[in-house]
Amino acid sequence: MERFDIAIVGAGMAGASLGAELAPHAKVLVLEAEDRPGYHATGRSAALWEECYGGPQVVPLTLASGPYLSEHGFLTRRGALYIGREEDEEQLAAFLTRFEPSGAAISRVGRETMERRIPGLRASWTGAIWEASCADIDVAGLHAHYLAAFVRAGGMLATSARVARLQRTTGGWVIATERGSRFEARVVVDAAGAWADEIAAVAGLRAIGIAPLRRTVLQVRTDPAPPDEMPLVLDIEGGFYFRPENGRLWLSPQDEVPSAPADAAPDELAVAEAVDRLQQVVDWRVEAVERKWAGLRSFAPDRRPVYGFDPADDAFFWFAGQGGFGIQTAPAAARLGAQLLLGHGRDAMTANLEPALYSPARFARQASGNRSIIC
Numbered sequence: 001m002e003r004f005d006i007a008i009v010g011a012g013m014a015g016a017s018l019g020a021e022l023a024p025h026a027k028v029l030v031l032e033a034e035d036r037p038g039y040h041a042t043g044r045s046a047a048l049w050e051e052c053y054g055g056p057q058v059v060p061l062t063l064a065s066g067p068y069l070s071e072h073g074f075l076t077r078r079g080a081l082y083i084g085r086e087e088d089e090e091q092l093a094a095f096l097t098r099f100e101p102s103g104a105a106i107s108r109v110g111r112e113t114m115e116r117r118i119p120g121l122r123a124s125w126t127g128a129i130w131e132a133s134c135a136d137i138d139v140a141g142l143h144a145h146y147l148a149a150f151v152r153a154g155g156m157l158a159t160s161a162r163v164a165r166l167q168r169t170t171g172g173w174v175i176a177t178e179r180g181s182r183f184e185a186r187v188v189v190d191a192a193g194a195w196a197d198e199i200a201a202v203a204g205l206r207a208i209g210i211a212p213l214r215r216t217v218l219q220v221r222t223d224p225a226p227p228d229e230m231p232l233v234l235d236i237e238g239g240f241y242f243r244p245e246n247g248r249l250w251l252s253p254q255d256e257v258p259s260a261p262a263d264a265a266p267d268e269l270a271v272a273e274a275v276d277r278l279q280q281v282v283d284w285r286v287e288a289v290e291r292k293w294a295g296l297r298s299f300a301p302d303r304r305p306v307y308g309f310d311p312a313d314d315a316f317f318w319f320a321g322q323g324g325f326g327i328q329t330a331p332a333a334a335r336l337g338a339q340l341l342l343g344h345g346r347d348a349m350t351a352n353l354e355p356a357l358y359s360p361a362r363f364a365r366q367a368s369g370n371r372s373i374i375c
Contacts, residue, residue, distance in 0.1 A: 004029040004156075006341065007175055007185035009163055009199050011037035013139075013327055014319055015191035016146040017334035023153035025342055029183055030155060031175070033162035033195075037147060047137040047327035048232055048243070049075055051104040052082075052095075054325035057304055057357055059102040062325065064332035064349050066133075074142045078243065079231035080134035081109070081117060083281070086126050091236045095129055106131050117231055119224070120282040134232055136243075139327055146330070166203040172315050173203075187341065189317045194261035194296040196306075196320035205310055208363050210321045212296040213256040216270035219291040220249050222284040233281070240277040248290065251278055256297070264294040297324040301363070305329070307337050308359040317341055318360045 004027045008015045011032035019030045030037075049069060051062055069075045084092050092108070099106055109130045115121055151157060158181065165176040172186035192199045194212035201207060226244035234241040235254070242251040253274040257267065275286050300306050300321035310316040319337050322329065336350045336358075346353070356362075 001174070001182045001184050002029075002156075003027075003184040005185070006187045006189060007031060007173070007183060008189040008191050008319075010191035010193055010195075011147070011157060011159070012191070012193055013143055013146070013330050014193065014322060014333075015189075016143055016150060017330040018189065018191060018319055018337050019155050019157075020146040020149035020153070021334045021338035022341065023150050023155035025338075025344075028150070028155045029185065030150065030157050031161040031163060031177065031183075032157065032159045033192075035160045037143070037157070037159065047139045047324075048078070048080070049133075049135045049137050049328045050080055050232065051131055051133060052099050052102075052106065053328065054323060055303060056099060056102040058325050058329065059099070059104055060353055061305070061329035061332045061336075063103055064353060065329050068331035068349065069137065069142070069328075070135075072142075072145065074138045074145075075135040076138075077133070077135045079117075080131040080234060081114065081231050082129040082131070082234045082236045083114060083118075083125050084127050084236040085124050088236050089127060092127050092129060095236060104131065105133055118233060118282065119227065119230075120284050122281060122283060125281065129236070137327055142327070142330065146334075163199060163202060166199075168204065168313070168315070187315050187317055189319050189337075189341070191319040193320065193322075194259075194298045196298065196318070198261060200310070200316070200318075203313070203316055205312055205316060208306060208318070208321070208360060209301045210298050210306070211301075212259050212261055212298045214259045214264050214267065214294050215252060215297050215324065216255050216266045216274065216292065216294045217250060217252045218266070218271055218274055218289050218293075219245065220251055220275065220278075220289050221287045222249055223287055224284060226284075235277075240274065240281070242278060242281075249278075251275070253277055259296055261296065264296050266292040266294040270294075299323045305333065305358050306360050307333065308340055308355065308361065311361050311364040 007029045011030045022028045161177045164178045167174040175183045190199045196210045197207035225247045232243040255270045306318040306321040
């Protein structure tokens with residue numbers, strides 16, 4: 001068996017970015033269950049760099065990642081409008097109150113700005129919040145960038161290598177795959193996305209409660225076609241989002257349906273809901289649904305990501321629960337994860353991050369508190 005310092009389970013954006021940060025400093029293996037990396041959530045993401053996405057405690061990760069994504073050419077500026085009706089004034093005000101202290105650059109705008117940026121906007125939509133810095137992310141390019149950096153630094157990538165067994169030893173772990181391959185590693189990193197709790201169970205550790213939620217996205221052809229410069233448009237109440245893509249519209253009803261870890265398929269009811277909600281916003285005619293797909297976005301119970309060593313085993317490291325914000329936070333999350341794994345100090349990218357916010361220890365404390373109450 002070949003021995004590694006660190007074995008990462010999962011080669012999506014989480015595993016690829018963390019592997020790229022670790023490989024210059026350690027002997028690292030990345031194990032991917034599928035025959036190609038990024039098949040699930042990473043390969044199905046309609047990702048944007050959107051400062052407010054994920055909540056105020058995710059904003060620091062997003063802001064810290066922005067310069068890296070921009071400097072490496074992975075961002076294309078788009079802008080975003082959170083829109084509401086007259087009855088949504090309280091939600092718009094609450095959104096500002098919630099996010100302005102986080103450092104997100106947002107401002108209130110009125111109907112005139114909305115009409116200028118969203119042609120055919122129906123009269124019922126009266127107020128919005130503008131986020132100028134929102135940008136499209138080249139997800140495939142970013143993922144390939146990290147995989148190339150990982151391999152270039154000496155990392156080993158094994159595909160079609162679904163983990164079947166994790167055996168704890170005095171020196172770390174013996175890892176066996178379903179196809180019979182075996183490896184040794186001092187530390188195992190759980191970057192398995194929707195399968196994160198399953199990997200913990202294979203290791204004999206307590207699940208955190210990371211829940212996969214299905215999100216449906218469709219590409220539609222409309223008349224008129226959406227202008228390329230139109231911003232991302234989101235419902236302040238979370239009922240939809242849409243943005244242009246090469247003369248078509250990418251549209252989602254922002255569904256969050258609990259799902260078992262699986263090869264997610266789009267839900268026809270969600271597709272119909274998305275089209276209906278779009279037609280309540282603009283007066284465009286939907287001519288065809290040309291494509292539809294779904295992905296699993298995995299969240300911890302408090303919807304914050306989970307980065308850190310398991311409280312019960314210092315040879316098992318969580319790097320999971322990154323919901324739909326794992327792409328836009330990848331640079332800072334991977335840098336922070338590598339620093340925690342290697343025992344390195346924080347640098348300019350991670351200086352303003354608080355690792356305790358993302359530590360799995362928070363769930364152990366909650367479980368302990370719950371037991372004491374029951375007793």
